[in-house]
Amino acid sequence: MYGIVVGHLTDHPIAPVAVLPGDNIVIRQLKGINNFIAIDLNERILKNYQINISGLPNSDLRITRWVLMLWVSVLMSALIFIPLGRMIKKDRYGSKSRWVNMWESLIGFVHDEIVEPNFDHKYIKTAMPYFSSVFFFILFCNLMGLVPGASTATGNLAVTGGLAIFTLLGMFAVGFVKQGPLWIVTGIVPHGIPVFLFPMLWAIELVGLLIKPFALTVRLFANMTAGHIVIIIFLYLIMMFESYFVGIASVAGSLMIFLLELLVAFIQAYIFAVLSAMFIGSSMHAH
Amino acid sequence: MQVIQEGLLKVDPGLLLWTIITFIVLVLLLWKTAWKPIVEALDARAEKIRGDIDNAEKARQEAEKLFGQHKEMMDRAKDEAAQIISKGKEEAEKVKNEIIEKANVSGKEITERAKKEIEIAKEKALTDLKNEIVSLSTDIASKIVKKNLNSSDQKGLVEEALKNMRTVQ
Structure with a gap:
């Protein structure tokens, strides 16, 4: 239960989602935007900008x-x-x-x-x-x-x-x-x-x-x-x-x-x- | 410091940086395009409303002043009207009294004159009577002299004359 609550309330980088054949046009567009952010921005570019501040968790500029x-x-x-x-x-x-x-x-x-x-x-x-x-x-x-x-x-x-x-x-x-x-x-x-x-x-x-x-x-x-x-x-x-x-x-x-x-x-x-x-x-x- | 590494209280520097960037972008984006015109327009409106309220207050004071003047004028007019009426009444009273006095005076004059006239008429009548008596007496005297009557006749004649006189009187 702790996992569920904290999972709802904490941050995650945008992850790619699979586009299913049954999706309608709106869902497909939204998933397209999501995958653009997840793959093209996060994985290719922003993951390389690491931020390491002592005392704070290591992080990068991935969009969450x-x-x-x-x-x-x-x-x-x-x-x-x-x-x-x-x-x-x-x-x-x-x-x-x-x-x-x-x-x-x-x-x-x-x-x-x-x-x-x-x-x-x-x-x-x-x-x-x-x-x-x-x-x-x-x-x-x-x-x-x-x-x-x-x-x-x-x-x-x-x-x-x-x-x-x-x-x-x-x-x-x-x-x-x-x-x-x-x-x-x-x-x-x-x-x-x-x-x-x-x-x-x-x-x-x-x-x-x-x-x-x-x-x-x-x-x-x-x-x-x-x-x-x-x-x-x-x-x-x-x-x-x-x-x-x-x-x-x-x-x-x-x-x-x-x-x-x-x-x-x-x-x-x-x-x-x-x-x-x-x-x-x-x-x-x-x- | 373990608590800010993971879980609910995690402070992610990446997210912190994105927050700062996002907020700066938001402020810069909306400063010129939205907030400035909105604040200016609202200020201008507030200024106008303030001016309107001031003007309304001024107009109200003006109206009150005019109303006061008007009321004063009305009061004065009322007073004047009352004065005019009372003066008119007074004058009417005076005229009435004068007329009555005049009537009294002239009535007295008329009675006086009537009395005088009666007096004159009476005097005239008395003089007339005296003259009549004189003429009658002379007549009688002449008749007596003419006829040479006896004493009884004479007596009768005098009595007759006296009777006549009495009736005349």
Whole structure:
């Protein structure tokens, strides 16, 4: 059972699949794309780029299920937001289309709840593109994970860590640019403390600074993984007990968790984006 | 460090790298094509709505001011109307009193004049009577003288004359 659960929740490079004669045209095209990635890209080119970092498992640049899901999210974002930008620009004073208004309200949510409370007025315009990207990218990854057959890209420490690295870099970049290179020494320690406490507090604050993105990483990963584990285990109970009654209860239970996961997908995207905004915004000013 | 080598908590550097690349591509792709126009359009709309609200507030204040002026004017007009009515009433009262006074005065004058006329008529009548009596007396006297009547006749005549006088009176 551990194997099944972990097999669902862990990453594998895209492997070739056999094209059967009975497949219809759509399946054949999808399998063709899959085999193009698996054979032409993964086996011939990307397998040769080895990455060996001490402490981390040896790896290469082969495209995996998770990478594919990330790309699907990028594709969705592009397909939704690029035409949306044109539509919103065309109807300057509000579109009648429900589709446009739905996305507009979500963008307004990012603007009002994530960016505006954490940034000065003049930086909102600069910060909006980044945080909108973070929010919608994570949101689409989370929601794609709920589609049967797809997988949750954000339920992986490497993906959430990769996103949190941007928050860390953002904190450092904004701190250095806005408060000068000495920010890392004076900017992060509260003013008005005794001098002899300064080194100790500086060390604590520095560690705190590094822990913040780490907490982001683990929070998103744990939230997205936990729900999936529960759903899988609920369904696995049917196979364990081989009983219809268990089946009814399991399906009902996993449906409830599924709906909860829908909520969690939004909440976690919001939390990741809002905490990133808070961390990056707080290195704008000395505190 | 064993825990991040395999299983659920595995941190795959390849996937990490792909995540970073993918995210950078996403941000660069959407920055100019999507987020910038959307944010600009939304900002412009917010600005317009703010302007509209300001204008509406101004218009409301203007309307309130006008309404106040209008009300003041109405009040003043009402006061004026009331004043005009009361003045009219006063004047009417005055005119009425004057007319009554005049009527009283002229009535008194008329009675006075009537009394005077009656007095004059009475006096005239008395003078006439006196003249009559005088003429009658002279007549009688002349008759007595003419006839030379005896004393009884004379007495009868005087009495007759006196009777006549009494009837005249």
